[in-house]
Amino acid sequence: MSVSLQQSSASAVLEARRAHNDKLARKADQARAVWFPLTLLALLSLLPLLQLSGNYNYVLHIVLFTASYVAMASSWNILGGFTGYVSLGHAVFFAIGGYFSGMILARFGISTIVTAPVAGLVAAIAGYLIGRITLNVRGPSFIISSIALLMIARILFDNWAFIGGANGVTLPVNSLSAQWAKVPYYYAMLAIAAVTVWVSYRIKHSKFGLGLRAISKDEVKAESAGIDTRFYKVLAFALSAFFVGMTGAVWGEYLTYLRPNIFLIILVSANLVLMCILGGKGTIAGPVIGAILIVALNELFVATMGASELNILGTGLVMALGLIFFPLGLVGTLARRGKLPRVLNWD
Amino acid sequence: MTDIIQILILGLALGGVIALMGSGLALVFGVMRIVNLAHPSLIIAGAYIAYWGAKLTGIDPIVMLPVAAAIMAGIGVLMYRLVFEREARNAKYSEMTVLLTFALAMIVEGVLGGLFTNTQRVTSPGYATDAFFLGDLFIPKGQLYAGLISLVIIGALSLFLKYSRLGYAIRATTQNREAAELLGVNVNLISVLAFAIGIGLAGAAGSLVSFVFSFFPAKHWEWIAMLMSVVVLGGMGSILGTVVAALLLSVIAAFVGTWVGATWSTMTFFLALFVILLIRPQGLFGEKPEMA
Numbered sequence: 001m002s003v004s005l006q007q008s009s010a011s012a013v014l015e016a017r018r019a020h021n022d023k024l025a026r027k028a029d030q031a032r033a034v035w036f037p038l039t040l041l042a043l044l045s046l047l048p049l050l051q052l053s054g055n056y057n058y059v060l061h062i063v064l065f066t067a068s069y070v071a072m073a074s075s076w077n078i079l080g081g082f083t084g085y086v087s088l089g090h091a092v093f094f095a096i097g098g099y100f101s102g103m104i105l106a107r108f109g110i111s112t113i114v115t116a117p118v119a120g121l122v123a124a125i126a127g128y129l130i131g132r133i134t135l136n137v138r139g140p141s142f143i144i145s146s147i148a149l150l151m152i153a154r155i156l157f158d159n160w161a162f163i164g165g166a167n168g169v170t171l172p173v174n175s176l177s178a179q180w181a182k183v184p185y186y187y188a189m190l191a192i193a194a195v196t197v198w199v200s201y202r203i204k205h206s207k208f209g210l211g212l213r214a215i216s217k218d219e220v221k222a223e224s225a226g227i228d229t230r231f232y233k234v235l236a237f238a239l240s241a242f243f244v245g246m247t248g249a250v251w252g253e254y255l256t257y258l259r260p261n262i263f264l265i266i267l268v269s270a271n272l273v274l275m276c277i278l279g280g281k282g283t284i285a286g287p288v289i290g291a292i293l294i295v296a297l298n299e300l301f302v303a304t305m306g307a308s309e310l311n312i313l314g315t316g317l318v319m320a321l322g323l324i325f326f327p328l329g330l331v332g333t334l335a336r337r338g339k340l341p342r343v344l345n346w347d
Numbered sequence: 348m349t350d351i352i353q354i355l356i357l358g359l360a361l362g363g364v365i366a367l368m369g370s371g372l373a374l375v376f377g378v379m380r381i382v383n384l385a386h387p388s389l390i391i392a393g394a395y396i397a398y399w400g401a402k403l404t405g406i407d408p409i410v411m412l413p414v415a416a417a418i419m420a421g422i423g424v425l426m427y428r429l430v431f432e433r434e435a436r437n438a439k440y441s442e443m444t445v446l447l448t449f450a451l452a453m454i455v456e457g458v459l460g461g462l463f464t465n466t467q468r469v470t471s472p473g474y475a476t477d478a479f480f481l482g483d484l485f486i487p488k489g490q491l492y493a494g495l496i497s498l499v500i501i502g503a504l505s506l507f508l509k510y511s512r513l514g515y516a517i518r519a520t521t522q523n524r525e526a527a528e529l530l531g532v533n534v535n536l537i538s539v540l541a542f543a544i545g546i547g548l549a550g551a552a553g554s555l556v557s558f559v560f561s562f563f564p565a566k567h568w569e570w571i572a573m574l575m576s577v578v579v580l581g582g583m584g585s586i587l588g589t590v591v592a593a594l595l596l597s598v599i600a601a602f603v604g605t606w607v608g609a610t611w612s613t614m615t616f617f618l619a620l621f622v623i624l625l626i627r628p629q630g631l632f633g634e635k636p637e638m639a
Contacts, residue, residue, distance in 0.1 A: 137624050140382040143445045144575045148620040151572045155614050266568055313457020319450035
């Protein structure tokens with residue numbers, strides 16, 4: 001009698017909890033403004049129509065440039081934001097993707113837009129192998145190892161004659177008129193950015209994403225709770241290398257040349273970190289907002305001051321101030337205060 | 348045989364300078380758990396002080412050393428007060444400081460680049476291009492002086508840490524921050540002091556570096572991984588370990604540079620860093636596996 005009573009009360013508790021969880025989930029669904037990024041994407045995909053009425057190449061370039069950083073920052077966020085492993089070496093995957101597809105374009109004339117997924121895969125495999133090694137260390141040691149990785153890659157790329165060494169490789173220019181030359185890359189980059197944001201959203205809402213966030217809170221406890229932390233971390237690293245590699249592939253052809261001092265510089269990595277920190281590490285909208293802000297700031301710096309030294313100074317200043325005063329980033333800080341506007345809640 | 352001795356001498360002389368470059372980094376990490384990625388950029392700032400001292404007044408960079416050290420120590424105090432003091436309460440402190448010092452490195456690079464442009468500079472006192480000859484061997488005077496002065500400074504630092512009361516307090520803080528505070532050490536003051544000494548060492552190293560290497564504001568990215576490998580191999584925070592590691596690695600790098608090729612000699616440091624982090628993250632002399 002009492003046993004059955006206990007069972008029924010236990011099931012009642014479970015039932016109540018499930019109902020409560022459903023209510024929370026529904027509330028979160030209501031708060032989430034998924035329509036906003038979708039509308040934005042739709043509007044941006046119509047933007048090249050402007051070319052029919054004049055020359056808006058600069059506008060297209062800026063959106064393309066921003067999209068490339070949205071993709072890379074969101075991709076970085078899968079590792080750095082969700083698991084808390086800050087990598088300053090992601091420029092390596094940018095270079096691997098760019099060079100892989102770029103060399104195929106230079107040798108066989110196949111557009112990088114076609115080979116970009118393969119380039120992403122190559123970058124992901126590299127990320128997997130590197131992650132197997134470097135993810136054994138945590139915290140500052142991991143950050144330092146990622147810088148060392150970048151330095152090693154730079155020396156290798158600078159001295160590898162097959163890929164042009166420090167002089168790099170010049171890629172063929174596509175046959176479209178100047179009016180439409182940017183458009184294929186525009187759509188490719190927009191698609192990569194959209195897919196990356198979508199994937200990071202899916203990851204965040206999966207058991208895998210939950211595991212990653214558990215790792216960022218307390219890795220030892222996560223491990224003892226039965227999460228295969230090693231596998232999770234390495235997989236996150238490979239995934240975050242994948243989209244950076246794809247972006248690199250398309251970016252290389254868009255630039256029409258590959259050179260180590262464009263792809264393999266620490267400023268590329270630093271920008272990714274900066275965008276995620278400024279926007280909000282571990283959120284979906286954060287890297288997107290961060291990328292838009294940083295590209296806008298960059299354009300402002302370049303337009304008003306021109307010099308690249310001041311650019312570095314500006315990047316450093318924004319990063320330091322952001323870290324000191326808004327360590328949670330724009331989205332994170334607003335969400336913490338309960339003042340996040342609904343259009344920015346994509347989580 | 349003379350070849351080997353020759354390479355050994357060159358490696359050791361350079362190693363002395365690298366040891367001084369790394370010792371400030373080790374001290375700052377030891378006392379405050381700050382991985383100071385801005386350290387090499389501050390070394391370059393010190394080098395610019397020596398460079399302009401030599402250029403404008405003709406003062407020898409070695410004479411400028413205390414001036415550069417003092418100026419940089421002042422900047423160190425400023426940096427600590429402005430940036431790191433408030434971060435000390437942060438839970439993810441040591442990871443946060445890596446990013447913060449990374450940002451600081453960019454700021455320093457940007458300021459130096461804006462002021463002095465990205466041209467390669469080097470101070471050229473008479474001895475920089477001169478050498479001693481011992482039979483078949485030659486010892487470049489510049490590197491020899493720089494290496495010897497570095498070792499003297501590190502020796503003085505070790506004596507200070509070992510025998511003075513302040514040095515005692517610094518070492519106590521390195522070993523156990525809370526316990527030191529309980530025993531009446533003013534941990535905050537010690538932190539400022541250690542930070543100032545660490546950055547001062549960067550200034551001192553800078554004035555020596557100014558005639559050993561050519562430098563420009565963006566050069567510090569090459570040095571950061573090199574210095575980190577020295578400090579990590581030395582055991583993150585151990586000055587003696589840093590010296591041993593610097594001498595060891597730069598001798599290996601000198602051999603690699605001669606026998607394999609000059610571009611690969613810097614690779615020695617990066618690969619070493621990688622391997623050490625994997626095999627023995629606590630370094631040669633370190634005891635704290637918590638870093639792993």
